[in-house]
Amino acid sequence: MISGVQRKAELLWALSQREIAARFKGSYGGLSWYVIQNLLLLTLYSFVFGTLFKNRWGQGDHPSGNFTVALFIGLIVFNLFAECVTRAPTLILANANYVKKVVFPLDVLPVVTLITAVFNAFVxxxxxxxxxxxxxxxxxxxxxxxPVILLPLMVLILGVTWLLAALGTYIRDINQMVTLLISAFMFLSPLFYQITALPKAAQTWVMFNPLTLPMQESRAALMLGQSPDWAALGVYLLIALPVAALGYLFFQKMRGGFADVI
Known part of the structure; x- marks a missing residue:
């Protein structure tokens, strides 16, 4: 899996550049639209949850950080995950020309999707x-x-994207299911609230959310100046690597029938 990605590095770079450029092709605003979109969403969420619902980032009357900044960090992590997973079920269907007309390494498409999402996260x-x-x-x-904190999440995303890209080609309902799951992930991750604000029983379940640890560690590093929890991130990576490998193997096993179902 890793050597295959390394061998196709030049192709990945070219496809990623084309993917990023295509998003803003013909647009007068270009990349500024992505910035405006982020700012509008941030303003909306900050007003609803920070003003109307009076959410604060801290304990009681002693906030430990700015709610808007904490929310923005959470949105960056969530959007990195959501962008890849949402596109995954239709990824092969949207690139049918690569399946039918050209001998093309289809396994690079999920990697290109991840690189594009990482670029958006950087902006x-x-x-x-x-x-x-x-x-x-x-x-x-x-x-x-x-970037190091988000690395295990990116490895996990890659495996899930390979898996959903293969499944979505055969089972079109996967796309609808993923849309619903993404909405659930938004509210079942500590995006709009601190995990300590939940009951103890709920905290245990939220910790199983793959977005929880990256969100908490990113906020702790940027807002509180804390060093990453290397033990927790190490365990996360040990889980993410087999998921990525299994997703890749499943994709390679199923790709032979893509042309028949498109």
């Missing part, structure tokens, strides 16, 4: 830096660990 991080500066919310240098 969102730049917006986050600007928002933090505007809100006078301190950012700690431990935030530089965020």
């Amino acid at each position: 969102a991080m730049l917006v986050l830096i600007a928002v933090s500066w505007y809100l006078d919310s301190p950012m700690h240098w431990q935030g530089l660990w965020i």
Whole structure:
């Protein structure tokens, strides 16, 4: 799996560049639309949850950080996951020309999707830096660990994307199911709230959400200046690697019938 990705590095880079450029082709605003979208969503969520529902980031009357910044960090992690998983079931169907007309390494398509999502997350991080500066919310240098913190999640995303891309080609209902699950993941992860605000029993279940640890560790590093929990991230990576390998093997096993069902 790893050597296959390495051998196709040049192709991955070319396809990723084309994918990113295609999103803004013919648009006068270009990349600025992505920035505007992030800011609008952040403003909306901050108003609803921070003002109307009076959510605060901390305990009682002693907040430990800016709610808007904490929300933005959570959105970056969630969008990285949601963008890949949402596109996965229709990934092969949307690139049917590669299946029918060309001898093409289809397994690179999920990797391209992940690279594009990582690029979008990078742009969102730049917006986050600007928002933090505007809100006078301190950012700690431990935030530089965020790419490492998100690495296990990216490995997991890759495996899930391979799996859903294969399944979605054969079972079209997978796309509808994934849409519902993404909505559930949004509210069952500590995106709009701190996990400590939940009852003890609920905290245990939320910790099984694959987005919980990356969100908490990213916030702890950037907002509180804490070093990552290397033990927890190590366990996460040990789980993510087999998931990625199984997703890749399943994709390779099923790809032989893609042309017959498209």
